[in-house]
Amino acid sequence: MIDQVPLSHVLSVSSLMFFIGAYxxxxxxxxxxxxxxxxxxxxxxxxxxxxxxxxxxxxxxNGHFFALFIIAIAAAEAAVAIAIFINLYRxxxxxxxxxxxxxxx
Amino acid sequence: xxxxELLLMRHEWALIGLALVLIMLEIGIxxxxxxxxxxxxxxxxxxxxxxxxxxxxxxxxFGGMYITDPLRVLMKNILNxxxxxxxxxxxxxxxxxxxxxxxxxxxxLLVSSLIGVNYLISAGHFxxxxxxxxxxxxxxxxxxxxxxYQSKSAEAGIKLILSSAFSSAIxxxxxxxxxGAIGNLYFTDFSLTxxxxxxxxxxxxxxxxxxxxxxxxxxxxxxxxxxxxxxxxTSYLSVISKGSAVFVLVILLFTLFRTIQPVWQAVLxxxxxxxxxxxxxxxxxxxxxxxxxxxxxxxQAGFILLGxxxxxxxxxxxVVYFVLVYVFSNLAAFGVVQAVEQATGKLxxxxxxxxxxxxxxxxxxxxLALFSLAGIPPLAGFFGKxxxxxxxxxxxxxxxxxxxxxxxxxxxxxxxxxxxxxFINKSELPVPVIASDGAMRISxxxxxxxxxxxxxxxxxxxxxxxxxxxx
Numbered sequence: 001m002i003d004q005v006p007l008s009h010v011l012s013v014s015s016l017m018f019f020i021g022a023y024x025x026x027x028x029x030x031x032x033x034x035x036x037x038x039x040x041x042x043x044x045x046x047x048x049x050x051x052x053x054x055x056x057x058x059x060x061x062n063g064h065f066f067a068l069f070i071i072a073i074a075a076a077e078a079a080v081a082i083a084i085f086i087n088l089y090r091x092x093x094x095x096x097x098x099x100x101x102x103x104x105x
Numbered sequence: 106x107x108x109x110e111l112l113l114m115r116h117e118w119a120l121i122g123l124a125l126v127l128i129m130l131e132i133g134i135x136x137x138x139x140x141x142x143x144x145x146x147x148x149x150x151x152x153x154x155x156x157x158x159x160x161x162x163x164x165x166x167f168g169g170m171y172i173t174d175p176l177r178v179l180m181k182n183i184l185n186x187x188x189x190x191x192x193x194x195x196x197x198x199x200x201x202x203x204x205x206x207x208x209x210x211x212x213x214l215l216v217s218s219l220i221g222v223n224y225l226i227s228a229g230h231f232x233x234x235x236x237x238x239x240x241x242x243x244x245x246x247x248x249x250x251x252x253x254y255q256s257k258s259a260e261a262g263i264k265l266i267l268s269s270a271f272s273s274a275i276x277x278x279x280x281x282x283x284x285g286a287i288g289n290l291y292f293t294d295f296s297l298t299x300x301x302x303x304x305x306x307x308x309x310x311x312x313x314x315x316x317x318x319x320x321x322x323x324x325x326x327x328x329x330x331x332x333x334x335x336x337x338x339t340s341y342l343s344v345i346s347k348g349s350a351v352f353v354l355v356i357l358l359f360t361l362f363r364t365i366q367p368v369w370q371a372v373l374x375x376x377x378x379x380x381x382x383x384x385x386x387x388x389x390x391x392x393x394x395x396x397x398x399x400x401x402x403x404x405q406a407g408f409i410l411l412g413x414x415x416x417x418x419x420x421x422x423x424v425v426y427f428v429l430v431y432v433f434s435n436l437a438a439f440g441v442v443q444a445v446e447q448a449t450g451k452l453x454x455x456x457x458x459x460x461x462x463x464x465x466x467x468x469x470x471x472x473l474a475l476f477s478l479a480g481i482p483p484l485a486g487f488f489g490k491x492x493x494x495x496x497x498x499x500x501x502x503x504x505x506x507x508x509x510x511x512x513x514x515x516x517x518x519x520x521x522x523x524x525x526x527x528f529i530n531k532s533e534l535p536v537p538v539i540a541s542d543g544a545m546r547i548s549x550x551x552x553x554x555x556x557x558x559x560x561x562x563x564x565x566x567x568x569x570x571x572x573x574x575x576x
Contacts, residue, residue: 018274031267045281056288065232066232073239076239080243081263084247085263087250087253088262100264102333103261
């Protein structure tokens with residue numbers, strides 16, 4: 001069934017997701033939403049890896065493993081990031097990125 | 106797996122052992138005796154650094170996922186020595202009230218980040234590479250936010266974790282394209298062809314790695330994170346984190362991406378010019394010494410790219426040698442900044458007016474460090490830059506060489522501004538006499554010895570050059 005969907009369609013979806021994530025990261029004001037943008041980018045990468053594995057190299061599972069590890073490490077990253085957000089919230093009572101401007105050029 | 110194969114990974118085993126010892130100590134020790142953790146951590150780190158110089162063998166384990174050879178071991182040793190100096194410099198700061206009961210966290214996070222560095226350098230598969238890179242970055246983000254009651258510190262942590270997450274997403278996107286083009290992630294049979302997909306993948310991959318080295322279009326996080334983090338973490342970021350990323354960039358470009366050399370030479374050519382010039386020009390107008398050193402380290406990264414662009418064994422040797430020198434020079438400078446900051450809380454260049462009259466030894470150390478960073482002849486920094494320039498000249502990029510030499514002059518100007526403040530400017534209220542503790546003295550002594558010895562003792566470069574020829 002999946003074979004009726006060509007690889008290029010899957011890759012279009014993942015590229016679109018990647019750049020939507022990047023756009024979200026660069027334009028959002030809330031730190032948690034920025035983190036969600038990064039997660040979207042990482043998930044686009046996961047789709048890429050799994051799709052390449054399934055369509056081009058069905059004998060290997062390198063890409064599947066890589067996707068699993070990306071998911072695990074992204075969770076670790078999010079945990080540390082949110083811990084730092086909480087710390088910032090305790091200091092300045094806000095997680096708006098516009099308030100995080102003590103240091104500038 | 107046999108015993109001798111396990112021993113190939115001895116750097117990592119030793120560091121994992123150190124991390125376990127620290128956890129056990131944290132459980133077993135009372136709050137009054139916390140100072141002992143500092144002593145134990147420094148002594149064990151010194152032992153590990155010395156133990157690392159044990160003659161190394163080449164080999165691969167875990168089916169080629171982990172590669173080691175004498176050059177990689179040398180890279181690890183350089184970075185281990187840097188971490189030892191940072192450990193020694195952190196005693197006063199960690200001994201303060203409110204910090205003392207969290208002392209172990211600092212060492213534990215720094216050691217786990219160093220384990221990441223070691224795995225990153227020894228990676229033989231992109232999975233190991235990615236895990237090493239993240240293990241290097243995530244603990245450092247937690248450390249940047251270490252001073253929990255200062256919003257500046259939290260701000261630095263946020264800027265570091267978000268920009269590093271963003272950059273690793275970009276890196277992985279490029280990596281997924283490379284995977285699509287090749288279908289393999291082992292370094293051993295990773296043969297790229299010159300197709301559009303690989304070039305696009307490489308550009309994404311390089312951008313992700315450029316964030317870590319703070320090469321210019323991707324340098325915007327550097328100054329803010331360096332300023333807001335505690336000074337020891339800043340020195341770790343500017344020396345160990347950047348040094349390891351440079352090492353892994355060199356290894357990857359010279360082995361895996363060898364087939365698309367014209368592409369990465371063009372990329373490096375543009376970024377090297379931008380990085381040197383913008384780093385230098387922004388460094389001139391900085392007043393805060395940590396920001397100043399941040400921009401100076403961006404400019405130094407630009408100089409490092411000059412060696413990478415060469416693409417041969419001389420280029421590689423000059424990069425490794427330059428990073429070795431950079432570790433000692435930068436850590437000497439950061440050591441003095443740390444000593445002054447802990448004693449008085451002052452960080453601006455103006456505060457250093459009349460510094461020589463009150464603290465002659467500290468100001469001499471600072472002068473040697475800055476002269477080495479600027480590249481004044483008898484010191485090691487001169488030879489570092491000299492070999493980099495030789496490499497560029499050999500590869501025939503004379504315009505690039507000219508721009509680099511001009512940049513050296515600009516760099517000399519702003520380094521001399523600090524020296525002038527210390528030695529010539531008068532001040533009503535100079536920094537009082539600072540009595541630094543034993544550990545700080547040892548660390549500065551080590552760093553200054555490194556700056557002087559590496560400049561006068563030529564076999565070091567010959568040794569690195571030999572290793573790079575056989576790499």
